[in-house]
Amino acid sequence: VLDPTTRWPRGEKPDHAGLLTFAGLPYTEDAAELAGVDVAVIGAPMDELVSDRPGTRFGPRAIRAAGGPPGRQVETGVDAMAELVVVDFGDAAVIPADPLASHANILQTVGEAVDAGAIPIVLGGDHSIAEPDVRACARRHGPLGLLHFDTHTDTGRDIYGVEVSHGTPMYRLVEDGIVDARRYAQVGLRGYWPGPEEFAWQERQGITAIPMHQVRAEGIAAALERALAVVGAGPAFLTVDVDVLDPAYAPGTGTPEPGGMTAADLLWACRTSAMRLELVGADVVEVAPTAVGAADTTALVADRIVREILTGIALRRRAAGAPA
Amino acid sequence: VLDPTTRWPRGEKPDHAGLLTFAGLPYTEDAAELAGVDVAVIGAPMDELVSDRPGTRFGPRAIRAAGGPPGRQVETGVDAMAELVVVDFGDAAVIPADPLASHANILQTVGEAVDAGAIPIVLGGDHSIAEPDVRACARRHGPLGLLHFDTHTDTGRDIYGVEVSHGTPMYRLVEDGIVDARRYAQVGLRGYWPGPEEFAWQERQGITAIPMHQVRAEGIAAALERALAVVGAGPAFLTVDVDVLDPAYAPGTGTPEPGGMTAADLLWACRTSAMRLELVGADVVEVAPTAVGAADTTALVADRIVREILTGIALRRRAAGAPA
Amino acid sequence: VLDPTTRWPRGEKPDHAGLLTFAGLPYTEDAAELAGVDVAVIGAPMDELVSDRPGTRFGPRAIRAAGGPPGRQVETGVDAMAELVVVDFGDAAVIPADPLASHANILQTVGEAVDAGAIPIVLGGDHSIAEPDVRACARRHGPLGLLHFDTHTDTGRDIYGVEVSHGTPMYRLVEDGIVDARRYAQVGLRGYWPGPEEFAWQERQGITAIPMHQVRAEGIAAALERALAVVGAGPAFLTVDVDVLDPAYAPGTGTPEPGGMTAADLLWACRTSAMRLELVGADVVEVAPTAVGAADTTALVADRIVREILTGIALRRRAAGAPA
């Protein structure tokens, strides 16, 4: 394990200097070093399976560059990265122009974290990575509940005839029994995709869809409560597509859709979900950065989403009386 | 009529490929082909009459490039472009550096759509185009009601002494009796222009101004209800300046003003207005794009404004029992 | 005093033309010309003391370039720059790579305005300039109340061991008795800095911190009311770090933090504060522009913050029966 802060006299590494890791956390690519690790942050830098603008291959690195060092969150008073053992487990071995090979390698790397007992939090990458992310978790924990923040359901059977796509992972995970449709809630849907067929399939499966206009109407707290009730007890995965945010809050994404969530609502919802659910894994996807460092506000909000998830996990462990 | 989707095996054209038309819709420049068309989308790519930053000459093309294919809107379940016959009628023949000639040609092209019985939806272009847009509609339908979303009233008698400007179209339309001042409502006003003279003139005319702080105070639903009551029954025009949005939602515009509407509110208001009013035409103006494809979120929100208007028109026709 | 509008036939200078001054106001660098001036706008273009992204040295000029001419504010009907005598007093003599020399010169220039009886409004520059800004005001008015809109408390004893930094001015001002901790309220705090030590120090001093989640929970009106009560009567300074806004509203800043205020709330709060408090000075800081003219929406919102402060001052003088 390589600790990027040792060169600094007081262990305070500026974010633009030193080894680029998530929050300046220790780094390893060796699964053997994950023993005792609570959370492993993993990058999945690929974008070959998008239907619109590419660029998410630069997402993981941008997220790592946008955030600052760990700290106590002002709202909760929790310093999650002090309470939990979190490491940056590096990037999965993506293969440019061979997305299926990339998926296999993502499955492998996320699986190593899962096998080591760590909760993987995967930084995308396009949303197709949810498929290996969730499969890796389910391989150990069985069929999973799924909480899914997104503009789109990503439950297409195919996109332009392509079956493995950033628009289809959820269809495949449900059809393969990896995700339990009865424990699957979608929050933030809006816009012009998918169509009636996909929604009919969702209904037949028993998936719960909470569109954005309902979130606005009832408020995020009530909407999330409904979603959490659907996911319920048992192992669950949290997948966050940054395009669930209004483009004002996340302009750097490939298929933005106006009318979305505010950052404040989403950050609260991510923390609360991580506190309330039995999370076995999570991912934050579809960040297509265009600027350097914290100037890329989409990468920044993705960094904050990860931190809120960590904060929620820490709060849950506190509540469980676990030695956090 | 040229259908840009025929080369694709399933008729699903990716938005970045093929002929550039609004939503990938069929394209024609021939008025004879407008028979049976419900809505004609028309570009008016000019910016010679702005007082601050130019660039809206690139607006229509950017709006066409930002949006994806038609689809069923998640919130309403309506696929407006399936229910209505909508075509892209191309751009009016703007003449660089000769804005009055451009106006004449916009009048001509919009007029062709109106004469064919289609509702024109014009993509700006600076807001000066509202003058030919509305004149073309009024030529057939008589004096019109006007619903106007904007930061500014655009009712100057002149701007820096210039009488035909993006700050004066509404003054001219009212003074010429093209717009019925009693049926004219403005929503979203804020900032530092215009001054007491313009507001005094407005009051004398009987124009209803609903400033942004009132929208915030009473909510968009109540504010819009007031505005719709003003416009009332009879033929009406809807003009949407994207700068009514807060710059967070529409940074790509020439005279942005902080403190504006959210995209969600504006999109809802546009759909509702199109459903409630007897629309004979509409325009969406002041998009000054800076990025490529959907990365230009201002052009994207303008695309969505048009779609919400189409959705509203479709809903209105449904309600009227018209064979949509 | 140089009036930049005289060349224009009607005194209406377009914002992109003519001498670059705040709102196109008269310009002087001569303290002797400040007699009778109500407010002096001063630039402090430096960024050597930041911990993350630099660029605020371009802030003052960008703010001047982003805004238009003075005008009557739509919401209040006040044309503050007509009611008050406001001048652009130019920039303090910042010295690149010598931030302490820059601070000394800022103290000097702001002090000249204060000594002339004007209220200085300083355009940053990084937040370290608050130290000379406030010191200059306190030198004349004694220990000051402080209303502070920010994501961060800026009360570090040091940042990476550096004692004069954009993260420490408030610590230093309180420790030196320049700011009265009992009359010091912070609004909008969130994110991951500072930590328990700084908050413990704040508490010991009696500083009032209103974090962002409370602002969201109770609304800006109630939160501001609490803050105004803390600052109370007596001379007060208003310091506004644009990063208190959500990055959606102010992307051009060095240490953005998602989950922040809306522009509408902040603008209202600035105006109200200026109306309710006995302001002796103000600053608006941390604008790191990246675009030209009004296209830089962060500089634009900073311009609007200044105008709301001016509007509040004008309203206060009206209320006081002062010959505005």
Add this chain to the structure above:
Amino acid sequence: VLDPTTRWPRGEKPDHAGLLTFAGLPYTEDAAELAGVDVAVIGAPMDELVSDRPGTRFGPRAIRAAGGPPGRQVETGVDAMAELVVVDFGDAAVIPADPLASHANILQTVGEAVDAGAIPIVLGGDHSIAEPDVRACARRHGPLGLLHFDTHTDTGRDIYGVEVSHGTPMYRLVEDGIVDARRYAQVGLRGYWPGPEEFAWQERQGITAIPMHQVRAEGIAAALERALAVVGAGPAFLTVDVDVLDPAYAPGTGTPEPGGMTAADLLWACRTSAMRLELVGADVVEVAPTAVGAADTTALVADRIVREILTGIALRRRAAGAPA
């Protein structure tokens, strides 16, 4: 065939207005309308097979947007688009995330142009499209000579194990006998790829490589003369990767390499090649635009490359006494 200039009084369409076609030329997607056409410009907007930065899916549209109307070239006095019948044949039906399907459709569309007797000029897209481009031409004309301007040889057997890639088309075309290695010249090679294996294969095949440092040493005229001698008489294809230019001249490309050609040299070389060779097809690839309209100078130089090729073809026809 749709002529985009008919709405303009004098047939002079501004480039930012009207139907987006190459140089504002007539547009058709109907192969039956290609009779009598000399050159068909075709888009191939895909980028799934790149190894580094994607974005060339936006290339064809950007090239069409960057250039102005046809005109007489100042240097030669030739107005190629007046002398030749050139149409925009639209984009091939690319399928996002399915590059092999895209290739099949590119082969189909380019083949239609070839079968109609037109010379196809294909706008990329990543360089993998050279494979269907050249195959479509060779299907009719037999094995082809190839003149190839590029930083990279693109003769990898695979890239990261991927055999159909933007780094492998030339290997595949030579191995399949589509390109005659003895008539294949590469101009502008430099940088750090490919390695000894690829160069050894090239040598075994008899391919002629003229690296950039030789171009600089002997001058473009001599270097090109050598290349033209290699390609010689007989049907030939011209493939131009814009990254052969120094990044100063073509920053918008996925794998830029400093030390490249100047625009003046490349433009001259393209025209001269088209004049001297028996061109049966050409492509211009790897344009990854980032700006709007002519502001994207990489797309602009690609537009100019196409025009120089057209000029060369026109000059060749003049020389041949053909009724141009």
Add this chain to the structure above:
Amino acid sequence: VLDPTTRWPRGEKPDHAGLLTFAGLPYTEDAAELAGVDVAVIGAPMDELVSDRPGTRFGPRAIRAAGGPPGRQVETGVDAMAELVVVDFGDAAVIPADPLASHANILQTVGEAVDAGAIPIVLGGDHSIAEPDVRACARRHGPLGLLHFDTHTDTGRDIYGVEVSHGTPMYRLVEDGIVDARRYAQVGLRGYWPGPEEFAWQERQGITAIPMHQVRAEGIAAALERALAVVGAGPAFLTVDVDVLDPAYAPGTGTPEPGGMTAADLLWACRTSAMRLELVGADVVEVAPTAVGAADTTALVADRIVREILTGIALRRRAAGAPA
């Protein structure tokens, strides 16, 4: 006259601070203060008369922001702004959306400088401003010789039917006898405009056109020598359109054309021209900036063009034995 450097202890003002003037020079808008001034720098920030991308209204301010303080030029050892009395005479009173009014005011302001005996150097603005610039000089000095660096001849009779345009000033100046066609040389022409009619007119008038391919072939020194011989003795004007540079050197312009001059050649040519000719005025036009400060390299090269002209003037005065 306002000297922006007095606040700095050693008179060394950083370029991003203090009053924005050309090179930090003294500023006045009062013609009475021009007595004894050698050169007056004047801005003409307009862009209403362009045929393609607008934005040059931001040019003069960007040029002022891009350059640093005066200094001794390394190549010549001349500190022109120490040898000559140079002031920033501010911007002419441009009127947005009323280009003819702007022209009248440019004529007025440039005329004031001319009448005061100063050489005006005007910062554009689109190239249409050459018309008032040259007219103002000719009003005093009689018909002028003209040295014109540009991609385009700007000798259209009209552009899209518009007679006062950025593509027509030279036609108008020659037709009106303001410029002596026999003493008019154009350097750097290339691309696809204008056509045979314009060139035929030029020939009839006796204008000398030196296209870019000749500049490349013979070298800038020989090409310039030819041009200088044409202009010869007598009062002359120098007009520099930055698009004469290759877009690599000046990307921020509205109608860029690949294959242009290098910055080094143009800078040398401007200095040499100013040294060799009897300059009575000059302008530098078509800068459409997109970045802040020196990051806008097009504005920077425009600043350097002005400095080379100043250096040439200073060298000429030295040679003339004038007390420089």
Add this chain to the structure above:
Amino acid sequence: VLDPTTRWPRGEKPDHAGLLTFAGLPYTEDAAELAGVDVAVIGAPMDELVSDRPGTRFGPRAIRAAGGPPGRQVETGVDAMAELVVVDFGDAAVIPADPLASHANILQTVGEAVDAGAIPIVLGGDHSIAEPDVRACARRHGPLGLLHFDTHTDTGRDIYGVEVSHGTPMYRLVEDGIVDARRYAQVGLRGYWPGPEEFAWQERQGITAIPMHQVRAEGIAAALERALAVVGAGPAFLTVDVDVLDPAYAPGTGTPEPGGMTAADLLWACRTSAMRLELVGADVVEVAPTAVGAADTTALVADRIVREILTGIALRRRAAGAPA
């Protein structure tokens, strides 16, 4: 030592994935692991000492992100990173807002590499880092020869009164006897700084200045030959400020100056210098990136400068018969 390529099946790591190191090389921060290392690449990400635009604190990371994997250079056939043992030694512990502390830490880290027998190549950072870079090398090797590519001499005694600045390192190194003035050659000088005093001091010291106009006049080969003769035998340091390039080739730098070197010339000169001189250290400075990955062409050219230096070192070792 951490090897970032082990996760990839064939050891081929795409540049946008995996641990961010220079060229994907092995990484260590432990000086003990430098045994046997030929070259250690070190980052020095600071920018507090600039006089104009900051941003070079993001330089080292951008350079690492811009380049691809090692490979055989096409021109020379050398794969330097295969012949030499090169590691990424991480960043020195820069301290934001405390440039002197940063310098001390740079001295320390570079010194560790020197002490381990490796040649340090330092990625800046502003040019002030040359001071600790060179001092660290001279501490072991004694007074050094210096080859310096730059627009500016950086031999100011102070800049705005600041003695440790990016404009003064060479003055200090010469005055302190760290650099031997008789063995110090500057190449590429141009523009407006420094002035006669600095040049007089240079002359008195015996420094050799080769301005850019001489490089253009005699060609890079002859100019470099002169410079190499000056530096001669004995330990030498190579310092490359990317602003020696024309802004066309390196727009992302803080003090660009038109009229500079081409990338091809500079790359050749760097390789040749490293081959001909007895290099004991080098740095590449003043990269202020603005784009992501290889899209930042300034960072890319800086990466290539480092590779050319490595290639030159490898060639020198070959020539020396060393087991490369």
